[in-house]
Amino acid sequence: MVERNPNLISPAAMTSMAQGGTGKPLFSEVFTKVNNAKVKSKKIEILKENDTPGLRRILKGAFDPKIVWDLPKGTPPYMANEAPAGTEHTGLESESNKLWHFVVGGDNTLSKTRKETLFVQILEGLHKDEAVVLVGIKDKKLHNMYKGLTASVVKSAFNWNDNYIDVNKIK
DSSP states (O other): OOOOOTTSOOHHHHHHHHTTTTTSOOHHHHHHHHHHOSSHHHHHHHHHHTOOHHHHHHHHHHHOTTOOBOSOSSOOOOOOBOSOTTSSOBOHHHHGGGGGGGBTTTOTTSOHHHHHHHHHHHHHHBBHHHHHHHHHHHTTOHHHHSTTOOHHHHHHHHTBOTTSOBGGGOO
């Protein structure tokens, strides 16, 4: 057996860096796993295993019909970030905190033009696959991009009712 050079980065650390430095996969990778799972129970399990506040925020934005995006439909003109995963880009997990600015009733202090500019800046900072996911969320087309990522699967994974509220938190 060949001994590893102790001065080199470990395989586990390289994997973590490739996953945005957080040790968690990109949301696009999670959704691809859901897409590839054959049965609903496995799709739910994958979402539960990758449950984070950011994942819940973006899935709520994608599926909750009461959330209306205050941005034009379609893909805006932006420069895709070609940097490899884990380098030189922001994550959709952290950027999900800013998405309230782009929904109707969220931030009425920003002009439409400013909202669109900020949205493009977020897209350009994300990994290219995450940017595509964010456009799908905005256009409420995530379920078309990833087979099996449905409102039913999402609600089951997070114990949400039809109002996208955790039934365990209702008094």
